Amino acid sequence: xxxxxxxxxxxxxxxxxxxxxxxxxxxxxxxxxxxxxxxxxxxxxxxxxxxxxxxxxxxxxxxxxxxxxxxxxxxxxxxxxxxxxxxxxxxxxxxxxxxxxxxxxxxxxxxxxxxxxxxxxxxxxxxxxxxxxxxxxxxxxxxxxxxxxxxxxxxxxxxxxxxxxxxxxxxxxxxxxxxxxxxxxxxxxxxxxxxxxxxxxxxxxxxxxxxxxxxxxxxxxxxxxxxxxxxxxxxxxxxxxxxxxxxxxxxxxxxxxxxxxxxxxxxxxxxxxxxxxxxxxxxxxxxxxxxxxxxxxxxxxxxxxxxxxxxxxxxxxxxxxxxxxxxxxxxxxxxxxxxxxxxxxxxxxxxxxxxxxxxxxxxxxxxxxxxxxxxxxxxxxxxxxxxxxxxxxxxxxxxxxxxxxxxxxxxxxxxxxxxxxxxxxxxxxxxxxxxxxxxxxxxxxxxxxxxxxxxxxxxxxxxxxxxxxxxxxxxxxxxxxxxxxxxxxxxxxxxxxxxxxxxxxxxxxxxxxxxxxxxxxxxxxxxxxxxxxxxxxxxxxxxxxxxxxxxxxxxxxxxxxxxxxxxxxxxxxxxxxxxxxxxxxxxxxxxxxxxxxxxxxxxxxxxxxxxxxxxxxxxxxxxxxxxxxxxxxxxxxxxxxxxxxxxxxxxxxxxxxxxxxxxxxxxxxxxxxxxxxxxxxxxxxxxxxxxxxxxxxxxxxxxxxxxxxxxxxxxxxxxxxxxxxxxxxxxxxxxxxxxxxxxxxxxxxxxxxxxxxxxxxxxxxxxxxxxxxxxxxxxxxxxxxxxxxxxxxxxxxxxxxxxxxxxxxxxxxxxxxxxxxxxxxxx
RNA sequence: GCCCGGGUGGUGGAACUGGUAGACACAGGGGACUUAAAAUCCCCUGGGCCUUGUGCCCGUGCGGGUUCGAGUCCCGCCCCGGGCACCA
Numbered sequence: 001x002x003x004x005x006x007x008x009x010x011x012x013x014x015x016x017x018x019x020x021x022x023x024x025x026x027x028x029x030x031x032x033x034x035x036x037x038x039x040x041x042x043x044x045x046x047x048x049x050x051x052x053x054x055x056x057x058x059x060x061x062x063x064x065x066x067x068x069x070x071x072x073x074x075x076x077x078x079x080x081x082x083x084x085x086x087x088x089x090x091x092x093x094x095x096x097x098x099x100x101x102x103x104x105x106x107x108x109x110x111x112x113x114x115x116x117x118x119x120x121x122x123x124x125x126x127x128x129x130x131x132x133x134x135x136x137x138x139x140x141x142x143x144x145x146x147x148x149x150x151x152x153x154x155x156x157x158x159x160x161x162x163x164x165x166x167x168x169x170x171x172x173x174x175x176x177x178x179x180x181x182x183x184x185x186x187x188x189x190x191x192x193x194x195x196x197x198x199x200x201x202x203x204x205x206x207x208x209x210x211x212x213x214x215x216x217x218x219x220x221x222x223x224x225x226x227x228x229x230x231x232x233x234x235x236x237x238x239x240x241x242x243x244x245x246x247x248x249x250x251x252x253x254x255x256x257x258x259x260x261x262x263x264x265x266x267x268x269x270x271x272x273x274x275x276x277x278x279x280x281x282x283x284x285x286x287x288x289x290x291x292x293x294x295x296x297x298x299x300x301x302x303x304x305x306x307x308x309x310x311x312x313x314x315x316x317x318x319x320x321x322x323x324x325x326x327x328x329x330x331x332x333x334x335x336x337x338x339x340x341x342x343x344x345x346x347x348x349x350x351x352x353x354x355x356x357x358x359x360x361x362x363x364x365x366x367x368x369x370x371x372x373x374x375x376x377x378x379x380x381x382x383x384x385x386x387x388x389x390x391x392x393x394x395x396x397x398x399x400x401x402x403x404x405x406x407x408x409x410x411x412x413x414x415x416x417x418x419x420x421x422x423x424x425x426x427x428x429x430x431x432x433x434x435x436x437x438x439x440x441x442x443x444x445x446x447x448x449x450x451x452x453x454x455x456x457x458x459x460x461x462x463x464x465x466x467x468x469x470x471x472x473x474x475x476x477x478x479x480x481x482x483x484x485x486x487x488x489x490x491x492x493x494x495x496x497x498x499x500x501x502x503x504x505x506x507x508x509x510x511x512x513x514x515x516x517x518x519x520x521x522x523x524x525x526x527x528x529x530x531x532x533x534x535x536x537x538x539x540x541x542x543x544x545x546x547x548x549x550x551x552x553x554x555x556x557x558x559x560x561x562x563x564x565x566x567x568x569x570x571x572x573x574x575x576x577x578x579x580x581x582x583x584x585x586x587x588x589x590x591x592x593x594x595x596x597x598x599x600x601x602x603x604x605x606x607x608x609x610x611x612x613x614x615x616x617x618x619x620x621x622x623x624x625x626x627x628x629x630x631x632x633x634x635x636x637x638x639x640x641x642x643x644x645x646x647x648x649x650x651x652x653x654x655x656x657x658x659x660x661x662x663x664x665x666x667x668x669x670x671x672x673x674x675x676x677x678x679x680x681x682x683x684x685x686x687x688x689x690x691x692x693x694x695x696x697x698x699x700x701x702x703x704x705x706x707x708x709x710x711x712x713x714x715x716x717x718x719x720x721x722x723x724x725x726x727x728x729x730x731x732x733x734x735x736x737x738x739x740x741x742x743x744x745x746x747x748x749x750x751x752x753x754x755x756x757x758x759x760x761x762x763x764x765x766x767x768x769x770x771x772x773x774x775x776x777x778x779x780x781x782x783x784x785x786x787x788x789x790x791x792x793x794x795x796x797x798x799x800x801x802x803x804x805x806x807x808x809x810x811x812x813x814x815x816x817x818x819x820x821x822x823x824x825x826x827x
Numbered sequence: 828g829c830c831c832g833g834g835u836g837g838u839g840g841a842a843c844u845g846g847u848a849g850a851c852a853c854a855g856g857g858g859a860c861u862u863a864a865a866a867u868c869c870c871c872u873g874g875g876c877c878u879u880g881u882g883c884c885c886g887u888g889c890g891g892g893u894u895c896g897a898g899u900c901c902c903g904c905c906c907c908g909g910g911c912a913c914c915a
Contacts, residue, residue, distance in 0.1 A: 215831050215910080222830070222911055229915080247915060260915085303913070328913045338915045347913060420914055540910080610852075611839060617908090619839060623853050631852085634867095678843095687841070690851035697851090700868095770847045775896040777847055779881075801881065815895055821846050825895045 002742075004636035006600025009738040013748075014115055016737075022748055023119045025073055027526040034070035035527050036062040037506055037566075039535030039543075040077045043103035043125075044084060047110040049575040049582060049608070049620065050536065052592050056605040057572055057614050057685065058534045059116045063730035064680050066117075067754040073527050075509040076111065076118040078104050080127035081498045086432045089464035096432040097460075100127055110593065114601045115733050117750065122512045126501035131508065132434040133455030134518035135500060140437060140448050141557050147193045148426075150446070154264065154331075155425065157185035162468040163429040164189070190436060190494060191423040194549045198224055198419045201548055204564055211568040213615070216540040223541045225420025230404050231335065232413040234259060234312040236267075237320055238274065243267060243312055246334030246418050250407075251399040253316050254388035255341040255362035257352065259323045260305065262331035263288040268308065271323055275309025288327045303328045303351060315412045316389065316403075326351065334418050342378065343370065349378035362387050363396050424546065426497040431462050431470040433495030441482035441489040450483050456491070469493050502543055503550035506530055506565060518559065528562045537571035544569070570683060573617035575608070582620075590620050602732035603629045609731060610689040632735060635696050639721050639739050642708055646718040647744040653716040655761075661705035662713045666761055668698050669720035673757035676727050689731065695724070718743065723755035771796040772823040773805040789816040796822040 017023065027033075038058035041051055055076075062074040078100075085096035104125060111118070124131055142148040156165040165182060194201075202224050205217050229248035236242060243259060261268055263285055275281045284306040291301075305326035312321050328347065329338050342352035342359045352359055359372040365383040385391045391399050407413030427436070435456040437449040449456055459477040462470035471477060471493040482489040504518065510527040511520035544566070551565040574581055577588040595604045607625040612618040655666060672695045679688035707713045722743055729736035729749035736749045764785050769792060771779040779801045787795070793814050796802055802824070809826040816822050 213832095218831055219910055225911090225914065227914070245915080249915080301913080326913095328915095330914070333914050335915095340915085345915070347915075418914080420911095537909085613840085616833095616840095621839070621853070624839070627852055630867095637867095686839095687851080690841075693851055768847070772846085772896070775846095775894090780847070813895070815846090817846055821896095823846080823895055 002640060004633050004735075006602060006632075006734070010113075010115065010601050010734040013734045013737045014112060017115075017117075017748065018112075020748070022750060023074070023117045024121055025071060025119050027523060028071045029526075031069060031071040033073065033527055034062075034065045034532075035073045035506075035530045036065065036532050037073075037075070037509075037530045037534070039533075039539065040079050040502070040505060041107065042079045042082055042084070043100055043107055045103045045106070047107050047592055049590055049592055052114060052604060053575050053608040053618065054534060054536070054572055055111065055114065055116050056608045057570070057683075058532075059605070059733075060609065060680065060685060060730040061532055061534070061683070062117050063733065063750055064754065066750060067726070067729065067752065069753070073509070074117055074119060075122040075512075076116070076120070077122070077124040077505060077509065077512075078107075078126065079498065079502050079505070080104065080125040081132075081433045081495075081501055083430065083432070086430060086464065086470075089432075090466040093464070095460075096464075097127065100125075100432075113596055114592075114605065117733075122509050124505065124508055124512050126434075126498070126505065127432070129455050129457060130513075130515070131505075132501070134508070135434050135496070135504070136437040136449075136454050136456060137451060138504070138518060138554070138557070139496070140451060140454075142192065142553060143438070143448055145557070147196070147553060148190060149193065150188055150190050152186050153189050153191070153425070154184045155187050155189060156182045157187070158182055164425075164427065189425055190427040190496075192426055192549070192553075194424045194546075195419060195421055197549050197552050198226065198421050199417075200552060200563075201421075201545065202226055204548065204552075207564055208567075208569070212566075213537075213569065213571050216537065216544065216569065216571060219540045220545055223421060223545065226417060227419075228415075228417050230400075230407065230413055231416045232315065232339065232407060234314065234321065234339070236271070236323075237311040237313055239270070239310070241267065241270075243323070243337050244335045245337045245339045246416065247339055249341065249344065249400075250403045250413070251385065251391075251396040252341040252344045252362050253314070253339065253403060254385075254391070255343050255360045256314050256317075256319075256321055256339045257342060257358045257360055258340045258348075259312055259321050260326040260329045260338045260340050260348075260351070261308075261323060262329040262336040263325050263327060264331040265325075265329075265336045268325055271308040271310040275307075278309075281306055281309065285325050288325060291327055301327075303347070303354075305351060305355065307355075315407075315410075322357070324351075324355070332422060333420065343372060343375070344378055344380055346378040346380065349375075360387060424497075424549075426500055427494040428497055429469040429493070430495055431458070431464070433498060434500065435471070436492045436494050436496060438492045439480055439482060439489040440492070441485060441487060443487055444482055444484045444489075447482055447484050447489070453483065471495070499543060499546050500550075503546045504554065506547075507551075507554065507560070518554075521559070524560050524562070528560060529564060530566045532568050532570065533566035534570045534572060536574070540571070570614060572614045573612065575618050575620055577620045579619070595625065599625060599629045600734075602735045603632055606632065606689060606732055609685040611686070613686050614683055631693055631696065632732065634700070635692070636735070636739070638696055638699055638703070639725065640742055641703070642714075642717070643742050645708055645714055646721065647742070649711060649714045649718055651715055651719040651722070653712050653719060655716070657712050658716055659705070659707045659710070659713060661702045662707065662710075662716055665699060665702050665706060666716055666720060668695060668702075669723060670757040670761040673723060673727055673755050674759075674762045677754070677757070680730070685731070692724075692728065692731075723757075725749060726752055726755045767819050769795060770821040771799060771802055772821065773802065774825060775823060778802055778805050785819050787819075789818065792816050792818075792822050796824060 036058055038054050062072050066072040080100050085100045088094050088099045089096050139148055158165055205220055227248050229246060230250040231244050231246055233242045233244050268285060272278055272281045272285060305324040308323045308325060310323045312323055314321055340348040342348040343361045344363055361370045361372055362385060363383040364370060364386050365381055370379055382396050385394045385396060385399050391402060394402060404415040435458060437454060437456045439447050439449060441447055459474045462474050464470055478491050480489050480491050507519045507524055511523035514520045547565050552563055554560050555563050577590055582589045607628040610628060611624055672691055675691045676688045725736050725739045726749050740749050766782055767785045769781040769783040770777055779799050781795060781799060783795055793816060806824060806826050812825040812827050814822060814824050
């Protein structure tokens with residue numbers, strides 16, 4: 001008898017799979033397609049446990065569906081552009097490309113050691129010219145359509161690193177890398193017009209309800225932040241201009257007592273000139289403008305404002321309203337101007353108290369009299385309008401509509417919708433990214449690089465000094481000729497945010513070598529959308545929103561008719577050690593390689609599937625994985641213990657002629673198959689693995705009772721074991737293929753059909769009849785299954801132990817749950 | 828503050844649609860085998876009580892409620908995790 005030797009068999013089967021190209025897939029209209037995708041990794045150097053968990057889950061799904069007759073696309077690749085590569089270049093002098101490709105090499109070997117069923121012929125790296133050239137082409141088309149544009153915008157800028165930082169790279173107002181203060185700078189930056197799709201991105205979420213985690217849907221909803229309201233124009237007193245405000249509470253417009261403008265608002269300079277002490281006020285405004293944006297966005301940051309000296313006119317009341325500049329007003333949101341109603345907005349209330357501005361109540365709640373003199377906070381609830389002219393007495397929700405209608409009629413306002421979502425800033429002043437394919441000509445201005453000149457390649461050599469954008473310093477790259485006039489021109493040196501690459505890689509997988517466009521329409525029509533996407537919840541908004549947006553853009557550019565890329569989403573939890581995320585700094589990293597070394601890949605995969613349901617965080621346990629290894633050894637001994645007897649016999653057997661133990665074994669097997677099938681369908685891998693363990697325990701008990709001399713019995717057991725092995729295949733594929741072959745079979749379990757179970761044999765002959773008296777369990781009785789209600793009642797009532805509880809009492813009623821339970825209600 | 832999750836033994840987690848709470852595993856205790864150890868196998872393992880039984884009582888964050896019956900449904904709290912947050 002062979003001992004379970006994971007390393008030997010894993011190496012053997014991985015080689016066999018590779019040689020037979022078992023994971024290669026093609027479009028095939030004869031079979032239903034299934035696109036199973038896991039988020040591709042950043043090639044940071046080594047695979048970590050989080051990846052192994054993610055990909056183990058994906059592999060079960062892919063292998064299961066393939067065995068169920070689907071044509072499964074299961075690709076893998078590399079999200080290969082990004083800052084760590086450039087940091088490595090700065091720190092160790094390795095070229096980002098060398099660093100990245102070496103990491104890919106290593107991580108690919110690690111993934112292969114884990115036995116995942118990827119079609120490696122579809123592998124892609126986003127830093128390949130063949131990949132990013134198509135991204136440049138799509139960019140040009142977006143530019144043409146106005147979906148990509150350049151504008152001056154306030155951004156986070158680190159003086160020391162001489163580069164723009166994304167919001168998430170600003171930690172507590174400081175640069176995450178050099179810890180120097182981040183300032184706000186107005187810079188020309190490239191944006192994608194994601195706001196144009198705000199409504200569609202919001203509505204699209206409805207289609208995904210039930211198939212994406214609710215949490216992710218809600219996060220995207222919040223992020224998009226649609227709010228309905230109105231825009232109202234306030235004329236400036238003594239100036240032929242007006243201020244437009246956005247408000248969600250047009251019903252409170254009669255309560256406006258001042259106006260707040262964002263410091264960046266373009267009218268501010270002009271208004272301040274109306275103040276007698278222009279210079280002093282301008283100084284104050286400048287001070288507010290210099291407050292870092294990141295700090296201004298914090299809740300605790302002190303709210304302050306400056307009176308501009310100017311007034312505007314409330315179009316409803318004709319009242320003069322003072323105009324303030326306030327640091328809490330965001331220029332990017334709404335119109336950058338807010339009508340302040342201190343009685344009904346807490347922020348305005350606090351501001352009014354601070355600067356001693358009037359408070360005017362215009363909404364009265366029922367059964368309560370609001371008095372501006374005694375109010376301690378704003379009343380933001382509903383009520384009836386007062387002090388509001390012809391709208392007095394109206395319920396405020398009604399008044400919203402009436403006031404909007406009135407304004408639209410008179411032409412100084414309208415109902416409108418605003419979003420929190422901003423356009424996507426995609427410029428990065430970094431080397432290791434996709435170059436933005438435009439040039440600047442002194443004569444022609446900004447000129448797109450013609451398509452036939454793509455790709456705009458990253459220059460191989462660039463100085464990685466740690467300051468400034470290396471691309472700017474490569475003369476050969478920067479200096480070029482204008483495609484329009486042939487004159488001297490400068491290249492754009494910004495590269496694209498790496499989230500752009502990950503926004504369409506799933507399309508590229510469908511035809512990764514296609515050289516006539518980003519992807520082959522036919523292949524995409526066949527494979528897309530992704531049927532099951534699996535990855536970490538940390539991408540709930542960023543990547544998953546960008547990818548949805550980009551898909552809609554590709555659709556509108558005519559590349560596809562898919563408008564939601566991921567039909568279903570599973571967000572797996574993190575892998576923790578000692579209750580926290582694994583990290584080098586905390587020294588609690590468990591290295592997958594060392595675990596594979598110790599137990600083999602199958603054990604590692606099995607533990608990650610068993611230790612927690614996929615969507616929950618998983619606590620790594622050295623003892624836990626040990627338990628999984630012991631289980632596989634026990635299972636191995638069970639399945640191979642009589643292998644020489646089993647190998648020679650057929651599979652057809654006569655159930656009726658089996659021994660009791662044989663019958664029991666067959667029934668256990670079919671019940672197991674039923675349970676595992678149902679669990680895998682629902683992604684409940686942890687309970688599926690538990691079912692295998694339970695099965696193994698029971699079969700060990702039966703082992704000595706089974707008649708190993710009887711041919712019919714042997715045939716039955718062989719059939720059972722083969723079915724079990726097939727069901728194990730998605731979980732522990734090397735183990736399964738080895739036992740499959742020891743049982744005398746050719747080929748791979750992955751090419752076999754998922755085992756069917758016989759419903760007849762999953763039925764219990766006997767049940768435990770639970771008898772309750774007044775809802776408390778008082779007896780458990782072994783009884784044949786399928787009894788009628790009357791028979792169950794009879795058994796219950798006549799039971800000795802039950803009699804004790806019901807004698808001398810009157811039975812009020814008896815509730816029967818067929819095949820399960822009887823509850824006798826007595827008084 | 829708002830919005831999502833979640834709270835079950837010493838631990839990770841089970842429990843279909845309201846019907847036996849604690850499957851499976853880990854840890855712990857006891858035993859078998861062994862000169863010994865490892866490996867393996869067997870038994871016990873939520874708390875309490877006594878009359879040691881096929882026993883009784885309590886027990887799924889807390890307090891109420893609905894129901895013959897609640898971990899599961901409803902109401903009100905507490906705690907933990909995550910997300911958003913001066914968004915007008």
